[in-house]
Amino acid sequence: KLGLERFHSVAILGFNSPEWFISAVGAVFAGGIVTGIYTTNSPEACHYIAYDSKTNIMVVENRKQLDKIMQIWNRLPHLKAVVLYKDSIPERHPNLYAMEEFLQLGDDISDTTLDDIIDSQKPNQCCVLIYTSGTTGKPKGAMLSHDNITWTSAYCSRVGDMQPAEVQQESIVSYLPLSHIAAQIYDLWTGIKWGEQVYFAEPDALKGSLINTLKEVQPTSHMGVPRVWEKIMEKLKDASAQSGFMKKKMLSWAMSLSLERNLNCSSSSDLKQFWTRLADYLVLAKIRNALGFSSCQKHFSGAAPLNTETLYFFLGLNITLYEAYGMSETTGPHCLSGPYIYRQHSCGKPAPGCRVKLMDQDREGNGEICFWGRTVFMGYLNMEDKTKEAFDEDGWLHSGDLGKLDKDGFLYVTGRIK
Structure with missing residues (x-):
């Protein structure tokens, strides 16, 4: 109704939220292309992506992000509307909508019209744009097709043993930027494929609040980049350094047994296996619970190789x-x-x-x-x-x-x- 043209972009500028997911899925259903923009981008960086992708609709989280778009709107010839989904609109502007009034625009659009648009789409057509960091020049928009997204969501996640909801209810925490493909494919598209419960972290997740969310949610699966795992390791080491002598010794004993078992899983004696299970029950299980991983069966890392110290530290917690x-x-x-x-x-x-x-x-x-x-x-x-x-x-x-x-x-x- 706002004039989204086929193969034009719906750009989303905001932290992970239900509105981000709804906007992305709505863009695909309407025949558009999902384009995430990092919340840390400057107005000029936002302009480059919006101009390059021929953005018709811009969805922004709050006034801070809206201010960036207002500075560049007059230089975006394809931009037809901006939707604000958290804060109230500071002042009226043509084609600026709050999320509620934006959603109401579609009330009189028939399901048949929507079905016709969905049915007309082909597996080899672009539905997602991921902009690279541009460290060696201008950011490049990587075009991902429907087939790219659906295949990766279905088959890559099965390698990781993600389960459909009728077998096991998977739950995850969404906190890494959705403008990056790792988080978008893991949180959004795989989440839809398997019917996962997705919990949204606070915007300051990477500044320290992530563990609080993990403890509250106790997800069944968690994905992080190496720096996230390193920060968890550093936080645990700091806590251990401030604990008493006996707690330090118990943790060191338990982690050494767990690491040895995970490195040499087939060569332990029955007695050693008993002590390892006891150490896990008495010490390590409590630590995993404090980290939010008491129910977590799968821990993933991507974007860069893990160093040996981090890998072995988590094996010591009986986390692979x-x-x-x-x-x-x-x-x-x-x-x-x-x-x-x-x-x-x-x-x-x-x-x-x-x-x-x-x-x-x-x-x-x-x-x-x-x-x-x-x-x-x-x-x-x-x-x-x-x-x-x-x-x-x-x-x-x-x-x-x-x-x-x-x-x-x-x-x-x-x-x-x-």
Whole structure:
């Protein structure tokens, strides 16, 4: 009704919330393209993305974000409306709507009209834009298709052993930026696929409040980047340093038993296994509960490799961190670890429907990691030259990362091509 054109963008500028999810799904149903914008972006950075993606509708969280858009609106020829979903509108402006009045605009649109738009969409059409950080130039809009999103949500999450709601009710905490593909695919699209309960953290989650939310929710699955896991480790170490002598000794004893068991799971004696279970019951289970992980069966890490210290620290808490590897251009995860596919320091194996090969390997087996399969993106918006650079003549997407494969097909990321 506001004139959203096919393959034009609905840009969302705000912290994780139900309104973010509703706006994203509504954009796809209406034949538009979901485009997340980081809340930390400057007005000019917002302008670049909104202009490049031909944003028709902008959904913003609060007055702070609205102020950015008001500064650039007159330079956005495709922008037809702005929707504010948390604060009240400070002053009336043509085509500026509060979320409630915006939703009311659709009351007289028939379900048949909506169904016709949904039915007209094709698997190979773009529905999500993910803008890269732009550290080596202007941000690039990676175009992800319906097939990219639905395939990754369905099959990559199964490697991680995510369960449909009729088998087990999965619950997660949404806190990482949804403008990044990792959080968007994990929180939103996988959440829809399996009927997960999604709890939204406070906006200051990464500044310290995340653990409070985790303790309240006790999720069944949790995903973090290495820095999140490192912060949890540092917080625990600080708490341990301030505790009494006996508590320190008990924790050290319990963690050493757990680490040994997880590193050498098949070689422990019956007596050692008994002490390990006792230590877990008396000490480690209480710590996991204090972290919000008493019900958490799957702990994932992505976006960068974990260091050995972090990996071993959590194994000492009897928490296995399953690593995933991919990029915006592979709809997030292309290789994954999980309860049934796991090796320490490896990011797992390619997801179903996906392949990996190593180009120009050295004597030690290190080569450039290249991707092929259903997760691989359509190309960069308005950047045909950059798209051609990303692929070789056989259609393999080049990552710029170095890796090696073991004899069983597990991938290890070993560095970056200089």
